[in-house]
Amino acid sequence: MNAANYSGTRGLMHEEPLLFERAHRASEAIALPGLADAEAPAALQAFLRNEEAGIPGLSEPETVRHFVRLSQWNHGIETGFYPLGSCTMKYNPRINEQLVRLPGLAHIHPDQPEDTVQGALALLYQLQHALGEISGLPHVSLQPAAGAHGELLGIMMIRAWHDKRGDHKRRIVLVPDSAHGTNPASAALAGMKTVEIKSAANGQIDLEVLRAHLNDEVAALMLTNPNTTGHFESNIAEICHLVHEAGGLVYGDGANLNAIVGKARPGDMGIDCLHINVHKTFSTPHGGGGPGAGPVAVNDTLAPFLPVPRIEKAKDAYRIVHEDEASIGPVFGSLGQVGVLLRATAYIAAFGREHIHRIAEDAVLNANYMLHRLESAYHVPFPGLCKHECLLTDAHQNRHGVKTLDIAKRLIDLGFHPMTVYFPLIVHGAMLIEPTETESRQAIDAFCDAMLEIAAACEQGDTEALHAAPLHPIRRRLDETQAARRPVLTWPKHSTGG
Amino acid sequence: MRFLPHTDDDRRQMLQAMGVNAIDALFADIPREFHIAPGSLKLPPAASEAAIIRAFTEAAESNRHTGNHRYFLGGGTYHHFIPAVVDYVISRGEFLTAYTPYQPEISQGTLQALFEFQTMIARLTGMEVANASMYDAATATAEAALMARRITRRGKVLLAHSLNPRYRAVTAQYLSRLDGQVNALPCPEFDTDGAALATAIDDETACIIVQYPDFYGSVYDLGELRRACDAHGALLVVAFSDATAFGLITPPGAMGADIVVGSGQALGIPMGLGGPHIGLFACKQKFVRQMPGRVCGMTEDADGKRGFVLTLSTREQHIRREKATSNICSNQGLMCTANACYLALLGDAGLREVALRSAAALERLVQGLPPQISAARGPRYNETVLSFRDHEARQGFLTAARKAGIFAGIALEQIDTTADNRHLLVATTEMTEAEDIADYLTILEQST
Numbered sequence: 005m006n007a008a009n010y011s012g013t014r015g016l017m018h019e020e021p022l023l024f025e026r027a028h029r030a031s032e033a034i035a036l037p038g039l040a041d042a043e044a045p046a047a048l049q050a051f052l053r054n055e056e057a058g059i060p061g062l063s064e065p066e067t068v069r070h071f072v073r074l075s076q077w078n079h080g081i082e083t084g085f086y087p088l089g090s091c092t093m094k095y096n097p098r099i100n101e102q103l104v105r106l107p108g109l110a111h112i113h114p115d116q117p118e119d120t121v122q123g124a125l126a127l128l129y130q131l132q133h134a135l136g137e138i139s140g141l142p143h144v145s146l147q148p149a150a151g152a153h154g155e156l157l158g159i160m161m162i163r164a165w166h167d168k169r170g171d172h173k174r175r176i177v178l179v180p181d182s183a184h185g186t187n188p189a190s191a192a193l194a195g196m197k198t199v200e201i202k203s204a205a206n207g208q209i210d211l212e213v214l215r216a217h218l219n220d221e222v223a224a225l226m227l228t229n230p231n232t233t234g235h236f237e238s239n240i241a242e243i244c245h246l247v248h249e250a251g252g253l254v255y256g257d258g259a260n261l262n263a264i265v266g267k268a269r270p271g272d273m274g275i276d277c278l279h280i281n282v283h284k285t286f287s288t289p290h291g292g293g294g295p296g297a298g299p300v301a302v303n304d305t306l307a308p309f310l311p312v313p314r315i316e317k318a319k320d321a322y323r324i325v326h327e328d329e330a331s332i333g334p335v336f337g338s339l340g341q342v343g344v345l346l347r348a349t350a351y352i353a354a355f356g357r358e359h360i361h362r363i364a365e366d367a368v369l370n371a372n373y374m375l376h377r378l379e380s381a382y383h384v385p386f387p388g389l390c391k392h393e394c395l396l397t398d399a400h401q402n403r404h405g406v407k408t409l410d411i412a413k414r415l416i417d418l419g420f421h422p423m424t425v426y427f428p429l430i431v432h433g434a435m436l437i438e439p440t441e442t443e444s445r446q447a448i449d450a451f452c453d454a455m456l457e458i459a460a461a462c463e464q465g466d467t468e469a470l471h472a473a474p475l476h477p478i479r480r481r482l483d484e485t486q487a488a489r490r491p492v493l494t495w496p497k498h499s500t501g502g
Numbered sequence: 503m504r505f506l507p508h509t510d511d512d513r514r515q516m517l518q519a520m521g522v523n524a525i526d527a528l529f530a531d532i533p534r535e536f537h538i539a540p541g542s543l544k545l546p547p548a549a550s551e552a553a554i555i556r557a558f559t560e561a562a563e564s565n566r567h568t569g570n571h572r573y574f575l576g577g578g579t580y581h582h583f584i585p586a587v588v589d590y591v592i593s594r595g596e597f598l599t600a601y602t603p604y605q606p607e608i609s610q611g612t613l614q615a616l617f618e619f620q621t622m623i624a625r626l627t628g629m630e631v632a633n634a635s636m637y638d639a640a641t642a643t644a645e646a647a648l649m650a651r652r653i654t655r656r657g658k659v660l661l662a663h664s665l666n667p668r669y670r671a672v673t674a675q676y677l678s679r680l681d682g683q684v685n686a687l688p689c690p691e692f693d694t695d696g697a698a699l700a701t702a703i704d705d706e707t708a709c710i711i712v713q714y715p716d717f718y719g720s721v722y723d724l725g726e727l728r729r730a731c732d733a734h735g736a737l738l739v740v741a742f743s744d745a746t747a748f749g750l751i752t753p754p755g756a757m758g759a760d761i762v763v764g765s766g767q768a769l770g771i772p773m774g775l776g777g778p779h780i781g782l783f784a785c786k787q788k789f790v791r792q793m794p795g796r797v798c799g800m801t802e803d804a805d806g807k808r809g810f811v812l813t814l815s816t817r818e819q820h821i822r823r824e825k826a827t828s829n830i831c832s833n834q835g836l837m838c839t840a841n842a843c844y845l846a847l848l849g850d851a852g853l854r855e856v857a858l859r860s861a862a863a864l865e866r867l868v869q870g871l872p873p874q875i876s877a878a879r880g881p882r883y884n885e886t887v888l889s890f891r892d893h894e895a896r897q898g899f900l901t902a903a904r905k906a907g908i909f910a911g912i913a914l915e916q917i918d919t920t921a922d923n924r925h926l927l928v929a930t931t932e933m934t935e936a937e938d939i940a941d942y943l944t945i946l947e948q949s950t
Binding site for chain 1: 507525528529543548567575578589610618630633807818845865916
């Protein structure tokens, strides 16, 4: 255990071995409920596992210490500022964690009788209604497990609508070149052909280019608004009108809803179908990659195609609709990521109709303030008002041999999680910064100060620390090429400790 | 508003610094006609923290849950014991509130936990590698079908009837807009006949997807299926619902599965009305470049220290866009950590004990059935189908059981819409006590 010492720590910076390198205590099973002295049923004898899987059993104190040490190698929104553009890393209220752990919400089975889960269904129905109201698209499916899953569902429904009208040749989905990679991937999975449309010089939809691509084979345009450069597509009404006139529908990628929540509604602008990333706008924790949820809201046109199961309100009870002729059917194995959705219900309730718009106001204020502070030191590819995030590039720093990646890694040494890098793809060396509304002015100023310090170091030719960064976290730059060339995805069974 | 740190003074000063008069000026790029007045949305008024707690508590207490009812429900979601440590670990803000570990230097906690998770899932299922999870078992099954089509460059997917109908429906949904065909294969009542299914595999088959133990709890041999897949160049995809089974019985990997998918809910995740759960996804090493979803790999840092990164990203949508192996972008990250923590606490011995008790509870229940009730025959893990004389008999029992605080099973036709309405899908776990089984049998005896 090289530089670390006997306890695995050095200055209480912990090194932590893999579970498989710790002592394997096969005999120390935890105390379990149920039938003691259970034996395998005779009928199963022919199917018994003849070799142990190799799951290392640890005592409870060892397990806690292992995972707590691992957690300390992580950065979370509770640890510090997390300005990942397009990800909306806002504070996740602790109250919501408490609520979803109530036994009557956590420990209920999806197939227990409907009349025994009315409380949970009521909360989910409340969310359906709120999302319909916020989006301006009144019919909502809570089923999609993530944003990309919502995109898939949306395109499936749009296709179903065209097919229902007998318009079977509409198989093209237009996707701006600035779009999230999930957009074309989702459309392809729905059996559609994607055609990329080139953005105008200002990063927005080019109406002429759009017009040129519209024809009777276009099923839909997928649009993120505000777009991935952080700008609002001000021609939105005209864009939707053009697509509709050509017989297509407009799919809205709601990844950036945080910029307009409570201020304007996609449904009012002509969007037909929108997914909502509740792990972004409605603050459910990202969990190191998930679970999220991507409910889809649609207008009357698409409502009949919404998946089952879904929740409806009858006279005095909520019911789960399992069968529906017009529905496209399920896209997930249950009602949805219920625990995630319930957190969103609580979040919206905390703001209520009086305050919901303040989310967008402070988010947009913070992003524009950062843009203002940084625009003299960094290249701004698309000047002007931004929404909830601002886009910079490394063009000025390139002159000193410094790239976006160096800036990102240097930020780590200066105590910050980097911004989103190299996205969107339409600008070279992109740095997309999204502060969200839950950061204090002090935190935002500190981040800007760090960014300005980096820019100043570049100007002074003092770039050594930038190229070497990060120097201070538990690991330095990792060799991603080696990882991909010779993938080691599991720990070999014969290695130390089994 | 307690989640917003700015004071009005902060806002004023920030606007002033930017030379902007009012916050609304920052929304001038949104056409005026689309602006909505603050307070005009039809949402409930803002609620205090105390009011939200009260509302949620009232809603939660109106539900029946494992604290006041005894559960014999399965069908893909199981009531297993969850050690307190699991929830503690996943409640830690560093795991809970982190993003996807795209900056590996400051995400080694999530990444090492993922690597441990992948290793343990691979070992448990008897496979060489596992990914960093999918949304749920149903979507994982669909993704397995898509992966098999890519590997074999064939379009035909076979689905056994004894595969959980929800996995079947979602898989058919995912495939229905693509070229190729999806064939549902009949099975004997509440069972799977590997040899019979094997005859449907031909040279156009991309894969056959079976469940093991099957939807009805049946445990059977996969040997004939493996041989037929080899003979025709097709892949064997095996799904499962209760991962604890492989603490006791031979895992699908040891019987030659090419891809194994299923639910990890049983491994330390609350039932939660159906989510969030986790889709597990494991396969042979030679297929990793066709695998969907995120995957964590081992590497070294600039100082030669061992570390972990997300890898093989050239398969993924953010690089490959419409040519990606899947559109999936997220995973069930926190649930991976829950699974890893649960497995670490139990180990081989604990997991075997969970499985033994789950299986023994079902065995005891079946042995004690009154003569008027029949149980599906053959080896079962912790789930089976009870058949009643008729619908009324079953409903009478369900009602009587509910009066005694027992959810006695799932009306089979609720999930398997082709089934008669006189069958009951019943599951047991280590949470099933001897007394629960005795009460169950007494009510069964008296009500039918």
